[in-house]
Amino acid sequence: MKITRKDFLRLSGLSVLAAGAVRTFEAAKAAGQSAIRPLRGSGGAPRKQLAMAIDLRKCRQRPGCDLCMKACRDAHNVPVIADPRHEVKWIWNAPFAEVFPLEQSAYTERNYTGSPLPVLCNHCDEPACVRVCPTGATWKRSEDGIVMMDWHRCIGCKYCMVACPYEARSFNFVDPRPYIEHINSDFPTRSMGVVEKCNFCAERLAAGKQPACVEACPANAIAFGDSSDPNSPVCLALSASFSLRRKPELGTGPNVHSIV
Amino acid sequence: MRDRVWIYSGLAVFVAVLTCPFWYALARAHAASRPPQLVLPANQTQCVAPVSFMRASHMQMLLDWREDVVRRDDHRFVAYDGKIYQKSLTRTCLGCHSKQQFCDRCHAYTGVSGPYCWDCHNDPRHLAAGVTPEAQSMRAGGFDRTQSMLSHFPKLTTSSPTSRQPEQTAAGRTP
Amino acid sequence: MFEKALAGGRRYWLWVGFLLAVSFLGLFDWVREQQIGLGVTALTRDVPWGLYIGQFVFFVGLGASALVVVLPYYLHNWKAFAKITLLGEILGMVSVFMAMLFIFVSMGRPMRLINVLWYPHPNSLIFWDINVLSGYVLLNAIVTTTILWSERQGIAPPRWTRFLVMLSLPWAVSIHTVTAFILCGLVARPYWLTPLMAPRFLASAFTSGAALLALLALLMRRLGVFDVGEEAIQKLRTIATYCLLTHVFFDLNEIFTVFYSRIPEHVAHIDYLFAGLDGNDLYAPWMQLSALFALAALAIFLIPALRNRSSLLPWACAFAFFSMLIEKGLGLMVGGFVPTAFGVTAAYAPNLSEWTVVAGIWAFGALLITVLYKIALAVRAEAES
Ligand code: SF4
Ligand code: SF4
Numbered sequence: 134m135k136i137t138r139k140d141f142l143r144l145s146g147l148s149v150l151a152a153g154a155v156r157t158f159e160a161a162k163a164a165g166q167s168a169i170r171p172l173r174g175s176g177g178a179p180r181k182q183l184a185m186a187i188d189l190r191k192c193r194q195r196p197g198c199d200l201c202m203k204a205c206r207d208a209h210n211v212p213v214i215a216d217p218r219h220e221v222k223w224i225w226n227a228p229f230a231e232v233f234p235l236e237q238s239a240y241t242e243r244n245y246t247g248s249p250l251p252v253l254c255n256h257c258d259e260p261a262c263v264r265v266c267p268t269g270a271t272w273k274r275s276e277d278g279i280v281m282m283d284w285h286r287c288i289g290c291k292y293c294m295v296a297c298p299y300e301a302r303s304f305n306f307v308d309p310r311p312y313i314e315h316i317n318s319d320f321p322t323r324s325m326g327v328v329e330k331c332n333f334c335a336e337r338l339a340a341g342k343q344p345a346c347v348e349a350c351p352a353n354a355i356a357f358g359d360s361s362d363p364n365s366p367v368c369l370a371l372s373a374s375f376s377l378r379r380k381p382e383l384g385t386g387p388n389v390h391s392i393v
Numbered sequence: 394m395r396d397r398v399w400i401y402s403g404l405a406v407f408v409a410v411l412t413c414p415f416w417y418a419l420a421r422a423h424a425a426s427r428p429p430q431l432v433l434p435a436n437q438t439q440c441v442a443p444v445s446f447m448r449a450s451h452m453q454m455l456l457d458w459r460e461d462v463v464r465r466d467d468h469r470f471v472a473y474d475g476k477i478y479q480k481s482l483t484r485t486c487l488g489c490h491s492k493q494q495f496c497d498r499c500h501a502y503t504g505v506s507g508p509y510c511w512d513c514h515n516d517p518r519h520l521a522a523g524v525t526p527e528a529q530s531m532r533a534g535g536f537d538r539t540q541s542m543l544s545h546f547p548k549l550t551t552s553s554p555t556s557r558q559p560e561q562t563a564a565g566r567t568p
Numbered sequence: 569m570f571e572k573a574l575a576g577g578r579r580y581w582l583w584v585g586f587l588l589a590v591s592f593l594g595l596f597d598w599v600r601e602q603q604i605g606l607g608v609t610a611l612t613r614d615v616p617w618g619l620y621i622g623q624f625v626f627f628v629g630l631g632a633s634a635l636v637v638v639l640p641y642y643l644h645n646w647k648a649f650a651k652i653t654l655l656g657e658i659l660g661m662v663s664v665f666m667a668m669l670f671i672f673v674s675m676g677r678p679m680r681l682i683n684v685l686w687y688p689h690p691n692s693l694i695f696w697d698i699n700v701l702s703g704y705v706l707l708n709a710i711v712t713t714t715i716l717w718s719e720r721q722g723i724a725p726p727r728w729t730r731f732l733v734m735l736s737l738p739w740a741v742s743i744h745t746v747t748a749f750i751l752c753g754l755v756a757r758p759y760w761l762t763p764l765m766a767p768r769f770l771a772s773a774f775t776s777g778a779a780l781l782a783l784l785a786l787l788m789r790r791l792g793v794f795d796v797g798e799e800a801i802q803k804l805r806t807i808a809t810y811c812l813l814t815h816v817f818f819d820l821n822e823i824f825t826v827f828y829s830r831i832p833e834h835v836a837h838i839d840y841l842f843a844g845l846d847g848n849d850l851y852a853p854w855m856q857l858s859a860l861f862a863l864a865a866l867a868i869f870l871i872p873a874l875r876n877r878s879s880l881l882p883w884a885c886a887f888a889f890f891s892m893l894i895e896k897g898l899g900l901m902v903g904g905f906v907p908t909a910f911g912v913t914a915a916y917a918p919n920l921s922e923w924t925v926v927a928g929i930w931a932f933g934a935l936l937i938t939v940l941y942k943i944a945l946a947v948r949a950e951a952e953s
Contacts, residue, residue, distance in 0.1 A: 218611075231911050265692050265693070266689060269689050287680075288675055288678070289680075290671075290694060295756070296754050298755055304676060306611070308605060326606065326677040327677060385755065
């Protein structure tokens with residue numbers, strides 16, 4: 134058989150495509166095998182899920198307090214960018230009416246104006262951000278339910294920011310380094326063009342420590358632990374008081390509770 | 394076949410242009426044929442793997458460490474001699490090596506124009522003052538943004554930018 | 569075949585030079601954006617997708633709309649489209665290519681795009697989108713080059729091209745459906761959370777596609793380059809009319825559901841777009857203009873006295889095209905993000921940097937269209953003579 138130049142070019146193009154397809158198929162198979170299993174409520178032993186309960190009654194005693202946020206910034210090299218369009222936020226204060234729009238009333242307005250209401254990533258049971266990420270740069274860790282991020286892999290498509298109903302994610306619109314006052318050499322900074330968010334201090338948990346915000350709060354307002362263990366601090370705190378979660382009706386299963 | 398001369402000389406020019414980066418690199422390597430002066434750690438004699446392996450495959454090992462730590466929460470590295478290390482660029486590698494006198498020198502010599510690890514990972518020695526080099530120069534009155542900007546964009550890194558851009562051009566600063 | 573693109577008059581080269589210049593301008597601006605950071609665009613933490621992704625959606629639609637000529641010609645044997653089908657396919661292919669460029673420029677780390685295929689996550693619609701879009705471009709590239717090739721040889725195209733053409737029909741529907749699915753499956757964005765999104769997208773896509781093809785055909789006739797025939801233009805007008813009617817009908821359905829149920833989160837977005845919210849009414853005039861354009865186009869398409877004035881046809885097509893462009897290419901994104909999840913009316917208006925990049929991609933698309941049409945028409949003319 135005679136192979137013309139054109140045939141040769143076509144053939145080589147096709148084989149490149151085929152090689153790519155095989156690789157994609159194999160990786161898809163691997164991805165399918167490690168698919169996310171339901172965390173809880175599907176029979177068997179409950180899966181571990183880390184959760185947080187923030188006692189707003191204690192926060193209300195300390196108007197203007199932002200110690201937890203400072204601790205987080207220092208631990209994770211979160212830049213302080215003045216321009217609100219490019220801000221990077223892991224844990225931050227927001228007005229009650231914006232955090233819980235449906236619970237808003239004249240009373241909440243009176244009680245909550247000016248007092249801190251910390252919000253952060255909810256490490257959801259069914260995280261919308263994980264569902265949409267095209268690269269697996271964000272995923273839900275099966276051991277403890279933390280919604281993790283891999284900044285090496287993120288392509289900066291921002292789909293996760295679009296999908297998160299809590300605006301818990303920030304994009305690095307500018308190089309963050311010049312905006313970090315004191316750098317913690319133990320934790321990486323981020324590069325321009327990737328998305329970041331709270332990681333429940335996965336790196337501190339690995340070293341046997343509590344999250345930075347939990348440790349920093351002088352009023353012990355933040356309880357943290359495994360929500361499938363009834364004796365964990367978070368379960369004890371929640372069983373003693375009434376609490377709210379942000380937009381539970383969306384079915385995302387947020388794991389940050391606010392004790393009002 | 395009158396065109397033969399033109400065709401062949403055109404081809405030659407084409408090949409020359411196509412391969413010029415290699416010639417350029419060769420010429421440069423020849424000019425700087427003195428091998429880099431690497432400063433080895435004073436307090437250690439043995440790396441996490443034999444020298445030959447590290448020389449050839451440290452990049453692959455770092456990538457593996459990265460996947461293990463970030464994606465599998467696995468921080469323990471058992472070395473070939475049974476010693477246990479933490480999988481950490483900052484703590485383990487830079488715990489012994491100096492970035493400037495070891496990593497950078499060899500990368501510069503071999504023309505590996507900066508793996509972008511350092512866009513995010515820190516060199517604790519350099520941070521003695523607790524301040525990023527960027528923040529330092531920003532406070533000193535000007536910040537050479539181009540340097541770090543270009544490292545993000547591999548295609549353009551080959552030229553060494555010297556122009557200083559005023560800090561105001563950073564979009565984050567203008568309201 | 570490419571040599572055909574190199575034979576042109578002064579007018580042609582001026583036009584090509586102009587498009588090249590604008591493309592390069594866009595390219596340089598994009599490189600600048602990548603170097604300083606996407607912070608130089610007007611995108612924000614609250615509105616992370618803006619003009620780029622809006623344009624992406626619009627151009628995927630334009631790409632899918634090749635179907636409005638391919639389907640009647642191949643499936644129903646409409647001879648009137650004999651001359652225009654190939655042009656429609658080329659337009660579709662180039663549009664989808666432009667759509668892919670729009671995704672590319674909106675990414676924070678475009679050099680890592682390969683991660684999408686290297687670590688495929690089929691649960692993400694972007695994974696599917698990248699696959700169906702590149703598949704569509706490939707499919708159309710194979711079909712159009714093979715058809716042109718055989719026309720030049722003076723033989724009938726091989727039988728398998730017909731199979732590929734048939735495949736491209738559902739494929740065209742799929743690209744826009746997947747694009748709609750990117751948006752309409754997100755609990756976070758009530759404005760997009762509607763099963764009508766994909767049908768609406770298709771209706772508006774076919775409207776803009778038929779209108780643009782009719783405009784291009786009229787333009788080429790005017791310039792004396794090529795005449796697709798009056799009948800084809802009239803049929804395109806009919807298609808645009810019905811698609812536009814369907815689109816308006818779908819829109820009114822949305823509006824009824826939102827305003828009769830009055831769920832605050834759903835009302836807020838439409839309020840913001842068409843009337844303004846908290847004193848921020850940047851988009852109200854544009855969205856009203858878009859609605860007005862749609863109505864004007866419909867009036868010209870439907871009222872007999874206006875319909876018969878052939879001088880009005882280009883106007884109607886332009887109205888229809890720009891109405892869709894404003895609604896989909898800009899309003900769709902802004903409406904989805906404002907007000908934000910925190911109920912804040914965030915401001916986003918594309919800035920010069922974004923417009924420059926968009927202009928660059930438009931110019932590049934126009935360049936591809938010019939060159940490819942030139943080749944196609946020259947090959948045809950040669951084969952005929
Ligand atoms: S709060 Fe947002 S970012 Fe965090 S897990 Fe839930 S969806 Fe993802
Ligand atoms: S921006 Fe990064 S983390 Fe978010 S969806 Fe895209 S690749 Fe995933």
